[in-house]
Amino acid sequence: MPSLTPPQSPPSWSHSAEDILKLTKEAIERDRELQDSIAKLPAEECNFESLALAYGEARFDSVAEPLSFYQNVSPEKDLRDASNDAEVLVRDFSVESSMRIDVFNAKLAAQRNIEKSGRKLNAEEQRLVEKMVLDGTRAGLALPEAARNELMELKKELSQVCLEFSKNFNEENGSVSFTLDQLKGVPADVVSGFTKRTEGDKELYDVTHKTPDIFPVFKYADDPETRRLAHESYEARLAQNVPLLERALELRRKIAGLLGYPTWADYVTEVKMVKDSKNVEEFLNDLEQKLRPLGVKERETLLALKAADHAANGTPFDGEFYIWDYRYYDRKFVEESLALDDALVKEYFPVSVVVPTILEIYQKLLGVRFEEVKGGETWHPDAQMFAVWEAGAEDESGFVGYCYLDLFPRASKYGHAAVWPLLPGYTLPTGKRSYPLAAMVANLAKATPDRPALMRHDDVVTFFHEMGHVFHGLLSRTQFARFHGTSVARDFVEAPSQMLENWCWEPKVLAKMSSHYQTKEPLSAELIEKIVQSRYVNVGLFYLRQLFFANFDLKVHTDKDAADYTTVWNDLREQISLVKGGKPGPGQGTFAHIVGGYDAGYYGYTYSLVFAADMYSTVFKKGPLDPALGAQYRKSILQPGGSREETDSLKEFLGRPANSEAFMKELFGNSPVSTANL
Numbered sequence: 001m002p003s004l005t006p007p008q009s010p011p012s013w014s015h016s017a018e019d020i021l022k023l024t025k026e027a028i029e030r031d032r033e034l035q036d037s038i039a040k041l042p043a044e045e046c047n048f049e050s051l052a053l054a055y056g057e058a059r060f061d062s063v064a065e066p067l068s069f070y071q072n073v074s075p076e077k078d079l080r081d082a083s084n085d086a087e088v089l090v091r092d093f094s095v096e097s098s099m100r101i102d103v104f105n106a107k108l109a110a111q112r113n114i115e116k117s118g119r120k121l122n123a124e125e126q127r128l129v130e131k132m133v134l135d136g137t138r139a140g141l142a143l144p145e146a147a148r149n150e151l152m153e154l155k156k157e158l159s160q161v162c163l164e165f166s167k168n169f170n171e172e173n174g175s176v177s178f179t180l181d182q183l184k185g186v187p188a189d190v191v192s193g194f195t196k197r198t199e200g201d202k203e204l205y206d207v208t209h210k211t212p213d214i215f216p217v218f219k220y221a222d223d224p225e226t227r228r229l230a231h232e233s234y235e236a237r238l239a240q241n242v243p244l245l246e247r248a249l250e251l252r253r254k255i256a257g258l259l260g261y262p263t264w265a266d267y268v269t270e271v272k273m274v275k276d277s278k279n280v281e282e283f284l285n286d287l288e289q290k291l292r293p294l295g296v297k298e299r300e301t302l303l304a305l306k307a308a309d310h311a312a313n314g315t316p317f318d319g320e321f322y323i324w325d326y327r328y329y330d331r332k333f334v335e336e337s338l339a340l341d342d343a344l345v346k347e348y349f350p351v352s353v354v355v356p357t358i359l360e361i362y363q364k365l366l367g368v369r370f371e372e373v374k375g376g377e378t379w380h381p382d383a384q385m386f387a388v389w390e391a392g393a394e395d396e397s398g399f400v401g402y403c404y405l406d407l408f409p410r411a412s413k414y415g416h417a418a419v420w421p422l423l424p425g426y427t428l429p430t431g432k433r434s435y436p437l438a439a440m441v442a443n444l445a446k447a448t449p450d451r452p453a454l455m456r457h458d459d460v461v462t463f464f465h466e467m468g469h470v471f472h473g474l475l476s477r478t479q480f481a482r483f484h485g486t487s488v489a490r491d492f493v494e495a496p497s498q499m500l501e502n503w504c505w506e507p508k509v510l511a512k513m514s515s516h517y518q519t520k521e522p523l524s525a526e527l528i529e530k531i532v533q534s535r536y537v538n539v540g541l542f543y544l545r546q547l548f549f550a551n552f553d554l555k556v557h558t559d560k561d562a563a564d565y566t567t568v569w570n571d572l573r574e575q576i577s578l579v580k581g582g583k584p585g586p587g588q589g590t591f592a593h594i595v596g597g598y599d600a601g602y603y604g605y606t607y608s609l610v611f612a613a614d615m616y617s618t619v620f621k622k623g624p625l626d627p628a629l630g631a632q633y634r635k636s637i638l639q640p641g642g643s644r645e646e647t648d649s650l651k652e653f654l655g656r657p658a659n660s661e662a663f664m665k666e667l668f669g670n671s672p673v674s675t676a677n678l
Helices: 017-039 053-073 077-098 101-117 123-139 145-171 211-220 224-235 239-259 264-269 277-313 323-338 342-346 351-366 457-475 495-505 507-513 525-534 539-558 565-577 603-620 627-638 646-654 661-668
Strands: 175-178 195-199 202-208 368-372 384-390 399-406 418-423 437-441
Touching: 017 053, 017 077, 017 101, 053 077, 053 123, 053 145, 053 418, 053 437, 077 123, 077 145, 101 123, 145 239, 175 211, 175 224, 202 211, 211 224, 211 323, 224 323, 239 264, 239 539, 239 565, 264 277, 264 539, 277 323, 277 539, 277 603, 277 661, 323 342, 323 525, 342 457, 342 525, 351 368, 351 457, 351 507, 351 627, 368 457, 399 457, 418 457, 437 457, 457 495, 457 627, 495 507, 495 603, 507 525, 539 565, 539 603, 603 627, 603 646, 603 661, 627 646
Parallel strands: 399 437
Antiparallel strands: 175 202, 195 202, 368 384, 384 399, 418 437
16 A cells, blocks of 8 residues: 555644643634624624634634643643643633624524525534524523523533542542552452552552552452452542532532523433433333342342352351442352453453454454554654554545554553544535544553553453544544534444444454464454353343442432432442442542533433444344445444434434344343333
8 A cells, every 4th residue: 555645734742831821822712703703793694604613613622622632641740730721711711602692693693594595505504503503592592691691600610610520530649558468369460560669567569549450459359358448449539529529510400490401411411312301210210120130130149159258268248248349259250150260361362462453353344544653743652643544545535534542551641441532524614624533542451570461351342442432533524523423412422332342242353353462372262152151241230330320420410409429329329239338438529421521421321322232233243344334334323423313323324213122132132121111
């Protein structure tokens, strides 16, 4: 293949703290000037072209998004702080923009003039006009001036509170310390990665709250006291966020009230597939009712395993099943019932093999080509940069966009796995294209002195899932930036990536992705079969845990009055997840989703699984690696982004409206379960 030059340069990552704030302020001023010019137009001159706001928004985001991204990935504290400050400015400006009644009136005038003139807009243009007007209504622009001013102040404060919550989340760097004896059972390669220090006559190992450190303690530490202490430390790691969450919820109740919505959840769900909070509640209650008998049965099995364990060790057993028992006995059950050893499986998934293989699978399936840009400018030496092209690209017209991968943990970096759509793709007024850029941030385990970097199977699933978001961001082709890629209804956004997780349970794909770090052999057919069988082990308890998060999120956003949220968190978890919590901890302070765009939306993770299961079972199951099916997926699901109703994209892809049969079959096999409410 010829080496091609992309028609668009990637953004610079050499900003100083001063640059970040200066460029953000300049972008805000430019956008404000654009809004001023539109607001000044006489009503009769407002038309579709005068709604240049869509392009202004895209230009603004292309400056602001990369600058506010530094806070998640930069090793420099001054850059992270400046990025955070810049985001405060952006959020405040966003609130100010959303409350401009003069601009809203220009939108209404344009809508009236377009209708009067009989001008035919295409479907995406029509959708843009409707959404712009709906934005104004939802922002409260139909309210009297005093109420609008109050609303603006409330929104600015809410934005600041959420930002502070997220900043605490990213900057959290606590740890919990144990002796080697207390860490008995935790794999040696994990322990060798902990910081070791001496305190008095004791040698202690510091376990950070980052996933690759603390999760193996939950899964492997034989001493229940170690697991309890690790859980309590992990649960309390962001206690400083508790008052911030209380304030955010109070502000949301006030905003919803001013806007005339019964609750914040009703406000949020109005523009989602589910439409209102009552439908969310019905969905969650119905699913919980169906899952509960399964969860109770699984809990009994794990409790029996715990009783036998305690009897064999001669340790007291109080008959309870605690949250710090769940991961440990779930693993033991899989090991004993399937003879499947998680630590052994991990040996077959070196990062150096898995990452390029997953990229190769996606490239073949979706007809694209990744070219690493060696020496390309990034925010950290660990981050890789790729130019992405159509598979058969011969010139710049085959350029797709850019992708960054930043995969390993480091201090003050975002602590989980997520994708940032830093630049949207859209058509410029000149007809040329502005190309997208997506950055994936993860925290895969690093190499240790005696082993290369290895991934657990669930790390592989997570990576595959997140790459699904990357491709949604890269392969969408919309006219306007606001509909690009993952800019779909929030209760659909996870569905494409959840569907793609299925590849990690396909024997052919598992063999392709695996290579033992010493022997280079792929997983044996026997091990693959065990991995596949383990997928739905204790699935009832797993989904009940998801329903706990979703119910907490819904409850705090539908309750009319404040409550003791630590009590709500712990009581709901015990009630729904079927695990005892021990000492009540402020776990709600760790619930990043609730301030990160999933407020009154966590149900969407499970809701979208219904669509994911249907898409996979109906289309891809027959040929998960078939490029013809990949092309169909690109055209029907990825390409339209949010430029049309998600139900229409699903209908085109499936050949019929979506239903929940495949999802229920996944969970319950062929046992008769009513799907009426799903």
